[in-house]
Amino acid sequence: MKKTFPILIVLAAMLFAYAPVAIGRAPYESTMGLVQKIFYFHVPSWFAMFLSTFVCGIASIVYLARRHRTADAVAAAAAELVVIFGLIGLITGPLWARRAWGVWWQWDAKLTTALVLWLIFVAYLLLRRYGGPGSERLGAGLALFGMANVPFVYWSVHIWRTVHPLTTVVPTLPRPMAGPLWLGVTAFLLLALLLLALRTRLERLRRQLDDVYLALEP
Amino acid sequence: MKRLVVALFALPVTLTAAQPPSQPQGGFVPIDQLPAPESFPAAPLVIAAYAVAWLAIFFYVWSIWRRLNRVEAELKDALKRSEPRGRA
Amino acid sequence: MPERFTFIEVVRLIVLKDLAIELRSREIVYTTLFFAISCVLVFAFGLVREGRPVDEAAPAILWIAIAFSGTLAIGRTFERERQNETLRALLLSPADRPALYVGKLVGVLGLLAAVECVLVPLVALMFGGAFLSHFGMIVGLLALGSTGFAAVGTLFAAMLLRSRSRDVLLPIVLYPMTVPVIIAGVRGTAALLQPEPAIEVARSWGAMLLCFDVVFVTLALWTFEAVMSDGA
Numbered sequence: 001m002k003k004t005f006p007i008l009i010v011l012a013a014m015l016f017a018y019a020p021v022a023i024g025r026a027p028y029e030s031t032m033g034l035v036q037k038i039f040y041f042h043v044p045s046w047f048a049m050f051l052s053t054f055v056c057g058i059a060s061i062v063y064l065a066r067r068h069r070t071a072d073a074v075a076a077a078a079a080e081l082v083v084i085f086g087l088i089g090l091i092t093g094p095l096w097a098r099r100a101w102g103v104w105w106q107w108d109a110k111l112t113t114a115l116v117l118w119l120i121f122v123a124y125l126l127l128r129r130y131g132g133p134g135s136e137r138l139g140a141g142l143a144l145f146g147m148a149n150v151p152f153v154y155w156s157v158h159i160w161r162t163v164h165p166l167t168t169v170v171p172t173l174p175r176p177m178a179g180p181l182w183l184g185v186t187a188f189l190l191l192a193l194l195l196l197a198l199r200t201r202l203e204r205l206r207r208q209l210d211d212v213y214l215a216l217e218p
Numbered sequence: 219m220k221r222l223v224v225a226l227f228a229l230p231v232t233l234t235a236a237q238p239p240s241q242p243q244g245g246f247v248p249i250d251q252l253p254a255p256e257s258f259p260a261a262p263l264v265i266a267a268y269a270v271a272w273l274a275i276f277f278y279v280w281s282i283w284r285r286l287n288r289v290e291a292e293l294k295d296a297l298k299r300s301e302p303r304g305r306a
Numbered sequence: 307m308p309e310r311f312t313f314i315e316v317v318r319l320i321v322l323k324d325l326a327i328e329l330r331s332r333e334i335v336y337t338t339l340f341f342a343i344s345c346v347l348v349f350a351f352g353l354v355r356e357g358r359p360v361d362e363a364a365p366a367i368l369w370i371a372i373a374f375s376g377t378l379a380i381g382r383t384f385e386r387e388r389q390n391e392t393l394r395a396l397l398l399s400p401a402d403r404p405a406l407y408v409g410k411l412v413g414v415l416g417l418l419a420a421v422e423c424v425l426v427p428l429v430a431l432m433f434g435g436a437f438l439s440h441f442g443m444i445v446g447l448l449a450l451g452s453t454g455f456a457a458v459g460t461l462f463a464a465m466l467l468r469s470r471s472r473d474v475l476l477p478i479v480l481y482p483m484t485v486p487v488i489i490a491g492v493r494g495t496a497a498l499l500q501p502e503p504a505i506e507v508a509r510s511w512g513a514m515l516l517c518f519d520v521v522f523v524t525l526a527l528w529t530f531e532a533v534m535s536d537g538a
Contacts, residue, residue, distance in 0.1 A: 199282055209293045
């Protein structure tokens with residue numbers, strides 16, 4: 001793991017450096033024009049957020065079932081990633097929407113449920129921080145429920161009429177646009193994995209520190 | 219002929235930009251050139267969006283880096299303190 | 307005399323215990339009811355213009371009042387357990403953990419049902435809305451939505467029992483998690499109260515609520531065990 005770290009960092013940096021070039025070269029979209037280019041960061045950010053949601057959920061399940069301390073560290077780290085990548089998605093989305101739809105925010109089901117998911121993980125961070133002892137397990141329960149809520153995001157798009165581009169946009173994306181998008185997705189997912197590893201390391205070191213302090217008590 | 223088509227796009231786009239569209243978009247349609255009045259107002263939004271994404275990522279990476287350094291220093295310090303008394 | 311109680315027996319015992327305690331003082335029922343009514347009144351002052359309520363206010367107010375008063379009621383129910391250390395006693399007993407959860411859930415649902423019996427006529431009176439026309443379906447939506455809300459709320463309230471800042475953490479944790487329930491409930495009820503009721507739409511929202519209930523009650527049954535064990 002240690003050896004691959006620098007390689008992955010260089011790879012991620014290269015992807016991010018190339019991304020603006022690829023995005024600049026991509027064709028404009030017919031009805032939305034320039035502002036649609038936000039798509040190339042907006043969608044990958046949401047992908048990274050959903051990946052982190054599942055990582056946090058699965059780590060939480062493992063922690064609840066096995067009480068593995070590393071699983072808890074991973075869950076705490078992933079939750080922070082959810083909040084950061086979700087924040088990027090929630091800010092770039094309205095910036096795009098202002099131009100494409102004329103309003104900053106639309107209370108359609110996909111946006112709303114994505115916001116709700118983000119709020120759940122903000123609540124997770126608040127719970128871990130202010131809940132006192134035992135909040136690891138509580139947080140794990142919360143993350144698990146949060147992860148289970150994810151399917152409702154996509155289902156609600158179909159039940160409720162929505163102005164958000166349907167989820168069929170990505171599979172039907174024409175070639176010149178698909179390239180930069182998947183470049184962005186790869187870059188973001190790679191970044192997410194690296195940040196997860198770093199943040200988990202921080203969590204584990206903190207626990208180690210706690211153990212050493214406890215051992216120091218007379 | 220292409221320019222005529224593009225110019226025809228420009229008119230309804232600027233009109234519909236003021237209201238939310240009634241149909242959900244089924245797919246993206248690529249074109250080669252921007253209709254002229256479109257590009258200027260959108261640029262600040264695009265720049266702002268990318269700026270936000272970059273800043274957020276850099277801020278977070280820096281935040282982890284800072285916390286990691288602090289904890290590593292504390293850990294080294296604590297381990298040093300526990301050495302002379304012998305490991306508990 | 308059975309050595310271990312069956313699942314149903316445990317549930318029944320817990321429900322009867324809570325009912326007995328509540329009937330003695332009726333504290334939670336009365337205060338929750340009054341809170342719910344005040345909620346609706348406050349919305350009335352906010353949303354009634356020139357004597358007429360805003361369109362489509364009725365379903366929204368109904369579900370919001372249920373959510374607010376439900377959160378309070380759930381918090382208070384478990385606060386009572388905490389004060390007398392009875393939850394620890396329950397956990398120490400040989401009863402099945404999931405049965406404990408279901409017992410508390412049934413109790414909370416009973417409380418919510420009582421509140422809704424008063425809220426629905428009140429909202430119908432003050433905000434209009436043809437609640438009687440599709441009464442069966444509206445009751446169905448309320449039942450499914452309340453179950454989803456209570457399922458999540460009961461679990462989190464039990465989990466938070468020994469936490470610091472539990473009073474404010476329960477709403478923080480509960481509201482985002484149950485927003486899909488509120489959305490489905492409000493939109494489903496609104497579909498039924500429209501001038502031309504959209505039965506199919508209401509049915510699909512009901513189906514989503516049912517799915518939500520199944521998923522989250524199952525999750526809660528499993529998580530209750532994992533989170534409540536080991537005491538602290």
